[in-house]
Amino acid sequence: MPADYHIHTAYCGHARGSIDQYIESAIAQGLREIGFSDHLGRYYLTSSQRRRHRDWGMDAKKLEHYIGDLLEAKESYKGRITISIGLEVDYVEGCEALLEPILGRYSFDFILCSVHCLPRFSWNHLADYARYADTSVIYTEYFRVVRSAIGSGLFHILAHPDLIWRTIGWPACETSLPFHEIAEMTAAAKAANHVIEINTGGFRWSQENSFGYGDPFAVLLDQCGTLGIPVTLGSDAHKPEDVGRLFPELRSALRRRSITGVACFTAGRPRIEPLS
Numbered sequence: 320m321p322a323d324y325h326i327h328t329a330y331c332g333h334a335r336g337s338i339d340q341y342i343e344s345a346i347a348q349g350l351r352e353i354g355f356s357d358h359l360g361r362y363y364l365t366s367s368q369r370r371r372h373r374d375w376g377m378d379a380k381k382l383e384h385y386i387g388d389l390l391e392a393k394e395s396y397k398g399r400i401t402i403s404i405g406l407e408v409d410y411v412e413g414c415e416a417l418l419e420p421i422l423g424r425y426s427f428d429f430i431l432c433s434v435h436c437l438p439r440f441s442w443n444h445l446a447d448y449a450r451y452a453d454t455s456v457i458y459t460e461y462f463r464v465v466r467s468a469i470g471s472g473l474f475h476i477l478a479h480p481d482l483i484w485r486t487i488g489w490p491a492c493e494t495s496l497p498f499h500e501i502a503e504m505t506a507a508a509k510a511a512n513h514v515i516e517i518n519t520g521g522f523r524w525s526q527e528n529s530f531g532y533g534d535p536f537a538v539l540l541d542q543c544g545t546l547g548i549p550v551t552l553g554s555d556a557h558k559p560e561d562v563g564r565l566f567p568e569l570r571s572a573l574r575r576r577s578i579t580g581v582a583c584f585t586a587g588r589p590r591i592e593p594l595s
């Protein structure tokens with residue numbers, strides 16, 4: 320398998336295992352490349368919010384150490400596996416000017432973009448919005464912000480767009496709305512030549528759950544295949560044993576949609592690696 324492009328480390332405060340353990344796990348899975356993408360959250364919070372949300376990823380102050388550790392690993396694993404250095408960045412609309420100088424300070428191979436929180440509703444994780452009687456307004460806002468992230472030009476890969484239906488359930492009214500939003504999102508990604516992550520968490524969720532309205536993950540895969548949108552595979556591993564989880568099954572699912580390669584990045588430049 321080519322690459323797992325969604326890996327966390329102890330730097331984010333809520334993952335376990337050393338960088339070496341994640342790399343050894345990737346080698347044991349037969350991966351040719353591993354892309355680290357620890358959380359960069361908090362940059363948009365006020366100091367009192369930062370005290371409340373200590374587990375919302377890495378502080379920008381830690382970036383130098385994070386990158387230093389990964390550069391060392393790159394050197395010591397040379398010839399055994401390719402290591403790419405990235406981040407999973409929380410996108411918060413209106414805070415782009417805070418983010419740009421942080422990203423500009425370092426040379427990353429790739430930047431994942433995530434929407435974990437919608438400030439219009441509350442400064443909380445998406446899971447908090449499951450309490451809404453009708454979640455359709457959450458879907459509309461989530462995908463509006465996702466399209467804004469795609470259009471921002473700040474990121475290379477959209478991470479886990481499936482998080483919304485895994486987290487808050489299906490809208491009680493407007494039951495076709497998520498499918499419409501997925502179509503709008505993939506059209507925006509296609510127009511911007513933006514990569515979409517196929518997250519194994521979303522894949523597993525679809526295998527174990529059903530809404531009775533069709534499988535949104537299958538629809539996402541279908542549209543990536545039909546539109547020719549480049550994809551990455553991401554396990555979102557927060558522990559070393561999860562690296563490359565379900566990749567063989569995902570590879571078959573991608574091949575069924577005529578997706579035969581995945582995107583990898585070097586210093587922000589994409590290339591397609593075969594799914595062999």
Ligand SMILES: [Zn+2]
Pocket residue numbers: 407433435478479
């Ligand atoms: Zn995430």
Ligand SMILES: [Zn+2]
Pocket residue numbers: 325327407555
């Ligand atoms: Zn993640």
